[in-house]
Amino acid sequence: MESTLSKSPLHTLRCMRRTPFNRLFAGVYTTAIFALLYHHVLILLQSTTLVSFFISTSMLISDILLGFMWSTTQSFRMRPILRQQFPENLEKVIDRKDFPAMDIFICTADPYKEPPMTVVNTALSVMAYDYPPEKLSVYVSDDGGSEFTLFAFMEAAKFGKHWLPYCRNNNIVVRCPDAYFRSNYPRSSETQKIKMMYESMKIRVETVVERGKVSDEYVSSEEEREAFNKWTQGFTRQDHPSVIQVLLEMGKDRDNTDKSMPNLIYVSRQKSKASPHHFKAGALNALLRVSAIMTNSPIVLTLDCDMYSNDTQTLHRVLCYLTGSPCRPNLGYIQFPQRFHGLNEADIYACEFKRLFQVNPVGMDGLSGPSYVGTGCFFRRRVFFGAPSAFLPPEFPELSPDNVVEKPIKAQPILALANRVAGCNYENQTNWGSKMGFKYGSLVEDYNTGYRLHCEGWNSVFCHPDRPAFLGDIPISLNDVLSQTKRWSVGLLEVAFSKYCPLTFGARAMGNIRALCFAHYAFWPIWSIPISTYAFLPQLALLNNVSIFPEVSSALVGNITHISPILYYSFHNVPSLY
Ligand SMILES: O=c1ccn([C@@H]2O[C@H](COP(=O)(O)OP(=O)(O)O[C@H]3O[C@H](CO)[C@@H](O)[C@H](O)[C@H]3O)[C@@H](O)[C@H]2O)c(=O)[nH]1
Numbered sequence: 001m002e003s004t005l006s007k008s009p010l011h012t013l014r015c016m017r018r019t020p021f022n023r024l025f026a027g028v029y030t031t032a033i034f035a036l037l038y039h040h041v042l043i044l045l046q047s048t049t050l051v052s053f054f055i056s057t058s059m060l061i062s063d064i065l066l067g068f069m070w071s072t073t074q075s076f077r078m079r080p081i082l083r084q085q086f087p088e089n090l091e092k093v094i095d096r097k098d099f100p101a102m103d104i105f106i107c108t109a110d111p112y113k114e115p116p117m118t119v120v121n122t123a124l125s126v127m128a129y130d131y132p133p134e135k136l137s138v139y140v141s142d143d144g145g146s147e148f149t150l151f152a153f154m155e156a157a158k159f160g161k162h163w164l165p166y167c168r169n170n171n172i173v174v175r176c177p178d179a180y181f182r183s184n185y186p187r188s189s190e191t192q193k194i195k196m197m198y199e200s201m202k203i204r205v206e207t208v209v210e211r212g213k214v215s216d217e218y219v220s221s222e223e224e225r226e227a228f229n230k231w232t233q234g235f236t237r238q239d240h241p242s243v244i245q246v247l248l249e250m251g252k253d254r255d256n257t258d259k260s261m262p263n264l265i266y267v268s269r270q271k272s273k274a275s276p277h278h279f280k281a282g283a284l285n286a287l288l289r290v291s292a293i294m295t296n297s298p299i300v301l302t303l304d305c306d307m308y309s310n311d312t313q314t315l316h317r318v319l320c321y322l323t324g325s326p327c328r329p330n331l332g333y334i335q336f337p338q339r340f341h342g343l344n345e346a347d348i349y350a351c352e353f354k355r356l357f358q359v360n361p362v363g364m365d366g367l368s369g370p371s372y373v374g375t376g377c378f379f380r381r382r383v384f385f386g387a388p389s390a391f392l393p394p395e396f397p398e399l400s401p402d403n404v405v406e407k408p409i410k411a412q413p414i415l416a417l418a419n420r421v422a423g424c425n426y427e428n429q430t431n432w433g434s435k436m437g438f439k440y441g442s443l444v445e446d447y448n449t450g451y452r453l454h455c456e457g458w459n460s461v462f463c464h465p466d467r468p469a470f471l472g473d474i475p476i477s478l479n480d481v482l483s484q485t486k487r488w489s490v491g492l493l494e495v496a497f498s499k500y501c502p503l504t505f506g507a508r509a510m511g512n513i514r515a516l517c518f519a520h521y522a523f524w525p526i527w528s529i530p531i532s533t534y535a536f537l538p539q540l541a542l543l544n545n546v547s548i549f550p551e552v553s554s555a556l557v558g559n560i561t562h563i564s565p566i567l568y569y570s571f572h573n574v575p576s577l578y
């Protein structure tokens with residue numbers, strides 16, 4: 001195998017050529033920042049009135065914060081690397097029948113904000129991966145506890161039996177039905193037929209959501225009726241029993257060409273007003289346990305419901321890192337960037353977050369790997385059970401990452417246990433959320449979990465192929481943008497001001513440079529302080545006749561300080577210079 005790998009590698013990496021320049025620049029620029037701060041201190045000491053004292057102090061504080069944020073960004077420039085995968089070499093190293101099983105988690109939380117058809121499209125796009133279907137299990141977590149979402153998935157299970165073979169036989173690249181039918185697809189009679197099926201499913205699902213109930217005419221079997229019976233009078237989204245419904249069972253359910261379908265399982269964990277639900281992290285932990293009981297695949301993909309798969313080869317790319325030797329023993333997860341569709345040229349709310357999702361992770365990748373961004377991330381199941389060298393056993397052996405599930409997923413004991421671990425009080429007095437699974441304590445469970453895994457000694461890989469692996473929706477209204485930014489800011493500050501602060505706990509656990517990368521995110525909201533100061537202070541200073549910038553004649557310091565904010569912003573905003 002060694003020799004096969006050296007002739008046809010599965011992945012390569014190379015350091016970027018600009019690295020020495022970046023380091024030199026960081027050194028020179030640090031001197032400029034100190035000169036600027038020195039100038040501010042001098043002005044502060046010379047201030048004679050209250051107004052000039054206030055203005056100089058504000059400038060000093062803003063520039064200290066800007067300088068600090070600048071220094072955190074430099075950690076991303078210290079060793080940026082570029083990776084490449086060669087999925088075409090995979091089958092030289094591992095037989096298709098030996099591919100590892102994958103559990104795919106899709107989260108949804110509200111049938112009105114996240115229409116069930118969007119969730120269905122995400123699920124169908126991943127069910128149709130070019131991967132042995134008997135190795136795929138798709139779990140949908142419905143935190144909205146909505147019968148409409150369950151109904152949509154019953155429909156998707158039926159439509160999938162036509163869609164999957166259609167994609168396979170016609171080598172379709174975009175396997176998300178909605179995106180496919182929006183593209184310039186070939187108008188053959190087979191395609192028209194499948195499009196009609198899709199449209200009629202869509203109408204049924206949308207009618208059900210509009211009417212606010214699943215009418216009898218849409219329920220086609222006793223099993224389905226029984227599932228909907230769980231939505232009794234007292235069933236609300238904040239208070240309801242767990243609902244776990246197997247919609248497709250691998251091996252038993254077959255498509256219209258008689259090939260096996262992947263598993264498709266609907267999970268709505270139990271909710272009660274009296275127990276905390278821990279938002280998405282709670283939902284993911286419930287899914288981790290339910291999937292452990294039912295399939296326990298060694299690799300887990302987390303996806304948001306608004307992100308569909310845009311490349312059938314993605315799982316092969318992931319395997320390039322997880323199979324063959326040498327395989328990094330501490331490799332915990334593989335993160336794909338969040339990329340978006342439907343962006344307009346101007347992207348007026350700047351929601352693409354290119355720096356956050358595409359530029360900075362390249363820098364972190366050269367250190368110990370990118371942070372987790374909540375979606376498009378493949379984990380080894382083992383990472384959720386303690387540090388690489390200190391396995392933390394779960395409450396009972398069936399939850400253990402090395403347990404092999406032998407019973408079929410519809411077996412009564414399996415379903416009973418799955419419902420038990422999806423209970424709202426199950427986590428009381430356990431390590432879930434603190435030492436095990438996705439971490440609680442922050443609204444940005446993704447950043448928090450990724451960061452804590454790195455502190456434990458896990459590392460990660462950034463996989464950024466030219467063809468986006470996943471495409472998602474961006475917020476398109478100002479209200480959505482503001483609420484998203486507020487949620488992120490609160491969540492990040494929760495980590496920054498906790499005992500796990502990257503500057504203290506992080507620096508001890510992983511060293512200064514890596515910790516600075518994580519600190520950059522944790523302290524991201526403090527950008528608002530210097531930005532607001534710079535927005536308002538110059539006018540105030542002008543009105544009060546206070547000079548905040550040095551005069552051109554005041555020698556070296558003046559010149560440097562004049563150009564430094566300009567230089568700072570130009571360097572910060574040119575992505576090609578990382
Ligand atoms: O109680 C909850 C709340 C949210 N979600 C799901 O979590 C996902 C992300 O939530 P959303 O409200 O869309 O947050 P965004 O700010 O758009 O998402 C970004 O930020 C989140 C918090 O950091 C990450 O979890 C996401 O992956 C990341 O895309 C969605 O699929 C939701 O359905 C739940 O399952 N349960």
Ligand SMILES: [Mn+2]
Pocket residue numbers: 304306
């Ligand atoms: Mn979202």
